[in-house]
Amino acid sequence: MLKIAIQKSGRLYEDSIKLLKECGIELNNGNKQLKAVAFNFPIEVYFLRDDDIPQYVYDNVADIGIVGENVLLEKAKDIDLVYRLGFGKCRLSIAVPKSIEYNSVKDLDGLKIATSYSVLLQKYLADNKVNAEVHEISGSVEIAPSIGLADAICDLVSSGSTLFTNGLKEVEVILKSEAVLTANKNLSAEKKAILEKLLLRINSVKTAKNNKYIMLNAPNKQLKNIFSLLPGMKSPTVVPLAEEGWSSVQSVVNENDFWEVIEKLKQFDAEGIIVMPIEKMIV
Known part of the structure; x- marks a missing residue:
């Protein structure tokens, strides 16, 4: 069982709970309990004051914790920064x-x-x-x-x-x-294995949030230009359309480049562009 400490209230609480849910981890924290065990993942959650979390992780009361980087650096405990979570900026x-x-x-x-x-x-x-x-x-x-x-x-x-x-x-x-995931430096091999499973889920959720799934129709003569804009995870998926000389292209585009890519796709005669969010993305 991996023990994780998160804020019991405050600016990081909601996003921390949301992240665990997006990772498929189900908790029962009715009546604002200070401890909850997940139904479907070997993890136990402690709800603590944010200022106390680095100390709890350092003392091995909690194995890992979600805390603001500002608190981590202020408390200056000898624990590992494992993952930058991207919220609570x-x-x-x-x-x-x-x-x-x-x-x-x-x-x-x-x-x-x-x-x-x-x-x-x-x-x-x-x-x-x-x-x-x-x-x-x-x-x-x-x-x-x-x-x-x-x-x-x-x-x-x-x-x-x-x-x-x-x-x-x-x-x-x-x-x-921003919010960061921290860990005790002396985790057992068993707990490290559970942490790796959790990190796989977190990374898939965070990667998905940073990317969009895109589908479009384009003339075959423009496919080379379009491929240069949409490399996808390895390469775009291309399916011939019933109309000769045209294909359907499916790929992934980074959120930061999204609008610039869309504008260029239009210049290359792309039509019927459909953009969808990605729930999980495992690379």
């Missing part, structure tokens, strides 16, 4: 009141900065040879300047709307973060 940034003129990181000299991430902030200040006072608080960091507790803050930023609401502006980005 944010950044750890320094912000100052809008009224302050700010030109460079040197303007932080002599200021008091409130944060819940003192380790990462201290390292950033030291790397930039800035002498500032770090005031560690556990929450509501964004209100610190307005109540006179600090001159600036260092906190997680997603859209920036919370900073704006509290009269702050983002001036330095310390770290770009």
Whole structure:
């Protein structure tokens, strides 16, 4: 049985549960239990505070955990980063009141900065040879300047709307973060085997999200040009149509290149283009 720790609430909880479901893992977590065993996969889930997850993984109470990279680096536990999950993206940034003129990181000299991430902030200040006072608080960091507790803050930023609401502006980005899968360094061979099975499922789900399945009709004289745009996993599937000189082409296109590829396909006389999401993609 592999033990995984995820947030019991907060910004990563919903996406973590969704990922397990997309991997075909069924949980019964009724009544907000703090522990749940999967029905159809050898995994047990612990629902914990995000700040505690690196410690639980390090102590081998949990074998693996899903946590923000910012928390992983702040806690600095000797555990492995196994997989970047791509959700929960944010950044750890320094912000100052809008009224302050700010030109460079040197303007932080002599200021008091409130944060819940003192380790990462201290390292950033030291790397930039800035002498500032770090005031560690556990929450509501964004209100610190307005109540006179600090001159600036260092906190997680997603859209920036919370900073704006509290009269702050983002001036330095310390770290770009996302949810990551971590693991204890001393997993048994049995647990490593289960983790590999889980990683296969996770990778198939994440790969599918980054690709689209595409079908189109095209004149045979343009197939070579179309193949250059749609390499597929190995090569496109081509089926002759009843109309002479035409074929149906099926392939996979990366989400990041999607619209650029579609525009070029139209230039090569592609017609009847159908695009579908991919549920799982095992490469």
